[in-house]
Amino acid sequence: MSDAVIKAEALSLTFQTNDGPVHALKDINLEIGKGEFVSFIGPSGCGKTTFLRCVAALETPTAGSLTVNGLSPDDARRARAYGYVFQAAGLYPWRTIGGNIRLPLEIMGYSRAEQAARVKQVLDLVDLAGFEKKFPWQLSGGMQQRASIARALAFDADILLMDEPFGALDEIVRDHLNEQLLALWAKTEKTIGFVTHSIPEAVYLSTRIVVMSPRPGRIADIITSTLPRERPLDIRDTPEFLAIAHRVREGLRAGHAYDD
Amino acid sequence: MTWMRQHLMPVLTVVAAIIALWYAGAVALNAPWAYDQAKRADRDLSFSALVAETWSQDKPKLPAPHQVVAEIWKTSGDMVLRGKAFSKRSLVFHGWITLSATMLGFILGTGFGILLAIGIVHNRAMDMSVMPWVIASQTIPILAIAPMVVVVMNSIGFAGLVPKSIISMYLSFFPVVVGMTKGLRSPDAMEMDQMRTWNAGAWKTLISLRLPSSMPYLFTSLKVAIAASLVGAIVGELPINQDGGLGARMLVGSYYGQTIQIWSALLTAAALAACLVGLVGLVQGITLRRMGMAR
Amino acid sequence: MIWVVATILFWLVAWWINLKLSHRPRTRLTSFLVPGLFGITLLILWEGMVRGFAINPVLLPAPSAIGLAFATSLPVLWVDFVQTFVKGALSGYAIGCSAAFLIAIAVDRSPFLQRGLLPVGNFVAALPIIGMAPILVMWFGFDWQSKSAVVVVMVFFPMLVNTVQGLQASDHMQRDLMQTYAASYPQALMKLRLPAAMPFVFNGLKICTTLALIGAIVAEFFGSPIKGMGFRISTEVGRLALDMVWAEIAVAALAGSAFYGCVAVIEKAVTFWHPSQRRG
Numbered sequence: 009m010s011d012a013v014i015k016a017e018a019l020s021l022t023f024q025t026n027d028g029p030v031h032a033l034k035d036i037n038l039e040i041g042k043g044e045f046v047s048f049i050g051p052s053g054c055g056k057t058t059f060l061r062c063v064a065a066l067e068t069p070t071a072g073s074l075t076v077n078g079l080s081p082d083d084a085r086r087a088r089a090y091g092y093v094f095q096a097a098g099l100y101p102w103r104t105i106g107g108n109i110r111l112p113l114e115i116m117g118y119s120r121a122e123q124a125a126r127v128k129q130v131l132d133l134v135d136l137a138g139f140e141k142k143f144p145w146q147l148s149g150g151m152q153q154r155a156s157i158a159r160a161l162a163f164d165a166d167i168l169l170m171d172e173p174f175g176a177l178d179e180i181v182r183d184h185l186n187e188q189l190l191a192l193w194a195k196t197e198k199t200i201g202f203v204t205h206s207i208p209e210a211v212y213l214s215t216r217i218v219v220m221s222p223r224p225g226r227i228a229d230i231i232t233s234t235l236p237r238e239r240p241l242d243i244r245d246t247p248e249f250l251a252i253a254h255r256v257r258e259g260l261r262a263g264h265a266y267d268d
Numbered sequence: 269m270t271w272m273r274q275h276l277m278p279v280l281t282v283v284a285a286i287i288a289l290w291y292a293g294a295v296a297l298n299a300p301w302a303y304d305q306a307k308r309a310d311r312d313l314s315f316s317a318l319v320a321e322t323w324s325q326d327k328p329k330l331p332a333p334h335q336v337v338a339e340i341w342k343t344s345g346d347m348v349l350r351g352k353a354f355s356k357r358s359l360v361f362h363g364w365i366t367l368s369a370t371m372l373g374f375i376l377g378t379g380f381g382i383l384l385a386i387g388i389v390h391n392r393a394m395d396m397s398v399m400p401w402v403i404a405s406q407t408i409p410i411l412a413i414a415p416m417v418v419v420v421m422n423s424i425g426f427a428g429l430v431p432k433s434i435i436s437m438y439l440s441f442f443p444v445v446v447g448m449t450k451g452l453r454s455p456d457a458m459e460m461d462q463m464r465t466w467n468a469g470a471w472k473t474l475i476s477l478r479l480p481s482s483m484p485y486l487f488t489s490l491k492v493a494i495a496a497s498l499v500g501a502i503v504g505e506l507p508i509n510q511d512g513g514l515g516a517r518m519l520v521g522s523y524y525g526q527t528i529q530i531w532s533a534l535l536t537a538a539a540l541a542a543c544l545v546g547l548v549g550l551v552q553g554i555t556l557r558r559m560g561m562a563r
Numbered sequence: 564m565i566w567v568v569a570t571i572l573f574w575l576v577a578w579w580i581n582l583k584l585s586h587r588p589r590t591r592l593t594s595f596l597v598p599g600l601f602g603i604t605l606l607i608l609w610e611g612m613v614r615g616f617a618i619n620p621v622l623l624p625a626p627s628a629i630g631l632a633f634a635t636s637l638p639v640l641w642v643d644f645v646q647t648f649v650k651g652a653l654s655g656y657a658i659g660c661s662a663a664f665l666i667a668i669a670v671d672r673s674p675f676l677q678r679g680l681l682p683v684g685n686f687v688a689a690l691p692i693i694g695m696a697p698i699l700v701m702w703f704g705f706d707w708q709s710k711s712a713v714v715v716v717m718v719f720f721p722m723l724v725n726t727v728q729g730l731q732a733s734d735h736m737q738r739d740l741m742q743t744y745a746a747s748y749p750q751a752l753m754k755l756r757l758p759a760a761m762p763f764v765f766n767g768l769k770i771c772t773t774l775a776l777i778g779a780i781v782a783e784f785f786g787s788p789i790k791g792m793g794f795r796i797s798t799e800v801g802r803l804a805l806d807m808v809w810a811e812i813a814v815a816a817l818a819g820s821a822f823y824g825c826v827a828v829i830e831k832a833v834t835f836w837h838p839s840q841r842r843g
Contacts, residue, residue, distance in 0.1 A: 396581070397585070411693075412796070423622075518694055527698065527701070541689055541691060
C-alpha cells in the first residue's frame with residue numbers, strides 16, 4: 009500500500025510515572041490507507057486513545073516512526089491535516105452552534121464569506137440546519153455531538169480522528185448517529201480513525217478493526233471487514249456480522265488471558 | 269521532592285522577588301533624603317554608600333525589610349526575654365489586644381451566622397426576606413463606618429474590647445451566613461429523599477445530613493471570616509488609641525512619622541492573619557479527614 | 564408608648580403577610596415584595612423604637628432625621644461623593660484591576676510563576692492590606708491620589724488571583740482541540756482562555772467594588788482635604804452630628820450597591836452562557 013495516509017512502524021510510547029514506567033504503546037505497526045474507516049477497540053488502558061493522540065500530535069511517541077500524509081504528526085497538525093472529535097462535545101458555551109463551527113475556520117484564516125458558506129454546508133451535512141443561532145446548552149447531548157462532528161468537518165482535512173465520540177450517549181441516539189456517520193463517510197470519502205469500546209459499533213462502522221490489549225498497549229488482532237459498504241442498521245442481525253463480532257470478542261479475550 | 273519543585277520553589281522565587289523589589293524601592297524612595305543629607309554635609313555619595321544610607325535611615329519613607337524585622341524583634345522577642353512582654357511598647361501586648369477582640373468577634377459572628385443560616389434554610393419566609401438583604405449588605409462598605417461605631421459606643425460607656433468585637437462580629441457574620449446557607453443546602457435531592465424514606469424529621473436531617481455536608485463550606489467561609497474579623501478589629505482600633513492594639517500602633521506611627529513602627533505593626537498584623545487562617549486551615553484538614561471528606 | 568405598640572403591631576402584620584406571601588409560588592413580584600416589606604419593617608421598627616423610647620439622637624437618630632439630613636445637605640454629599648467615589652475609588656479600581664489583569668496575562672505563559680503567584684496572592688489577599696493606608700497617605704499626600712493608591716493595593720491581589728485562576732479554567736479537552744487546529748498562542752488566548760476566564764474575572768471585579776469603596780473611605784481617616792466621605796464621617800462623629808454621619812453611610816451604601824449592580828449587569832451580559840447565569 010503506497011497510498012498509506014497514516015503509517016506507524018515499531019511505534020512505542022512510555023510514560024514515566026511515580027510508580028515507574030508505563031508502556032502505553034509497544035511496537036505498533038499499522039498502515040491506514042486513504043478512505044478507510046478503521047476502528048480501535050480494547051479495554052481501558054490498551055492505548056487506543058493514546059495512539060489516536062499520537063497521530064494528532066497531542067502525545068509524542070518515545071520510539072519508532074509515525075507519519076501522517078508522509079509528514080511527521082506535528083507537521084501534519086500544522087498543515088491542518090485532520091479534524092479531531094473528542095468524547096465530550098466540548099463546544100464553547102459562549103458561542104452559538106454556528107460560532108463554534110466557525111471557530112476553526114477563524115483560526116485558520118478563512119474569509120468571512122467562505123466561513124458562512126462552510127458553516128451552512130456542514131450543518132446540513134449533520135442535519136442541524138436551523139440550529140445555527142442556538143447555544144450549545146440549549147441542545148440535547150446527541151445534537152451537541154453532531155455539532156462537534158460538524159466542527160471537525162468544516163475545514164478541508166481529509167482525516168477525521170474520533171475518540172469515543174458517542175461513548176456518553178444512550179443506545180438509541182448512538183444507533184442513529186452511527187447510521188449518519190456512515191452516510192457522511194460515504195459522502196465525504198474521508199479517512200476515519202475511530203476509538204470505541206463497543207463491539208457492535210466497531211463492527212457496524214469499520215472497514216478494518218484493530219483489536220488492542222493492555223499493559224503494554226499493543227495490537228492483538230487486525231480484522232478486515234467482509235461487510236458491504238452499504239450497511240443498513242439491520243445488517244447487525246446477519247450471520248456475517250455476528251461472525252466478525254465473534255472474532256473481535258475472541259481477540260479481546262486473548263489479550264486479557266494472561267492479564268487477570 | 270516533587271512537592272518542593274512544584275510548589276515550594278515557585279513560591280520562594282516570588283517571595284524573593286518581592287523582597288528584592290522592596291529593597292530596590294527602599295533605595296529609590298529614600299535616595300532624595302540621603303542626597304539631601306550628603307549635600308548638607310558637603311560630601312560625595314558613592315553608590316554603595318547611598319545604598320547603605322537608604323537602608324539604615326531613622327525615619328525612612330520606606331524602611332528596608334531588615335529594619336522592620338529588627339524593630340519587630342526589639343518590640344517582641346527581645347522584650348519577652350527581658351520579661352516585659354506586656355509593656356505598653358511591646359508588640360506582644362498590642363497584638364494580644366487585637367487578637368482578643370478578633371477572636372471574640374469571630375466567635376460571636378460565626379455563632380450568629382450559623383444560627384441565621386439554619387433559620388434561612390428551614391423557614392421560607394426568612395429565606396425570602398432576609399437573604400436578599402444579606403447579599404445586598406455585602407456590597408455596602410460596612411468597614412468604613414467602623415470608627416463611628418467605636419466612638420458612639422464609647423460615648424455611652426462601652427469601651428475597650430466590646431466595640432471592636434462588634435465590628436469584627438459584623439464582618440465575620442456575612443461570609444458565614446452565605447457559606448453556611450450554601451452548605452446546608454448542598455445535600456442533593458437523592459440524599460434528602462433518602463432521609464424522607466427513613467421518616468427523619470427536620471431536626472434529625474439537620475444533625476445527620478445537613479450539618480455534616482456543610483462542613484467544607486463552613487471552613488471555607490471561616491477562613492474568610494477570621495481574616496475579615498482581624499481587619500475589623502484593626503480598623504476599630506484606629507479612632508481610639510489609648511487602648512492600644514495594632515491599629516492604634518499604626519495610627520500613632522503615622523502621627524509621628526515613625527514609618528518603621530507602622531511597618532512593624534503591619535507585618536505583625538500580616539503574620540497574625542497568616543497564623544489565624546493557617547490555624548483554621550489546620551482544623552479544617554483534621555476535621556475533614558476525620559469525617560472522610562478530605563480531598 | 565403608642566409608638567412602641569403601633570410599631571410592634573405593624574411588625575406582626577408585616578411578618579404575617581410575608582409568611583403568607585412566601586408560601587405562594589415564587590414569582591417576580593413576591594421575590595421583590597417580600598424582602599421589600601422586610602426592609603420597610605426594619606425601618607419602621609427603627610423609627611418607632613427611637614421615638615417610643617426617646618433614644619438620644621446622638622446615639623441613634625431616627626430614619627426620618629437621617630432622611631432630612633440627607634435631603635438638606637445634598638450639595639455637601641455630592642462634593643464628598645465626587646471626591647471619594649469618583650476620584651478616589653473609581654480611579655484606583657480602574658488602575659488596580661487593569662494592572663492585575665495585565666500582569667495575570669503576562670505571567671500566563673509561565674506555569675512556574677503562576678504556581679508561585681497563586682499562593683502568595685491568596686495569602687496577601689487575606690491580609691489587612693488596609694493598614695497600608697497611613698503609609699500611602701504619607702507617600703502620596705492628602706488628596707485623592709493617596710486614596711486611589713490605597714484602592715490600587717487593595718484590589719490588586721484579589722483581582723490577580725481570580726484572573727490567574729480564570730485563565731487556567733479551560734479544560735484539557737478544549738486546549739487539545741486548539742492544538743489540533745494548530746492555533747497560535749494569541750489565538751488560543753483570545754478565542755478560548757479569555758472567554759473561559761470571564762466568570763472568574765467578574766467574580767474578582769465584584770469583590771473589588773466593595774474593597775475599593777472601603778479603601779477610599781478608610782484612607783481618608785488618615786488625612787484628607789476638607790471634603791470626602793471618610794473625612795465627613797470622622798468630623799461629624801467628632802461633633803456628634805450622627806444624622807449627617809448616617810446620611811453619608813446611606814450615600815456609601817447606595818454608591819456601593821449601584822457600583823456592584825453595574826458590574827453584575829455587565830457580567831450578566833458577558834457571561835450569559837455560564838450555568839450560574841442561564842436561569843433568570
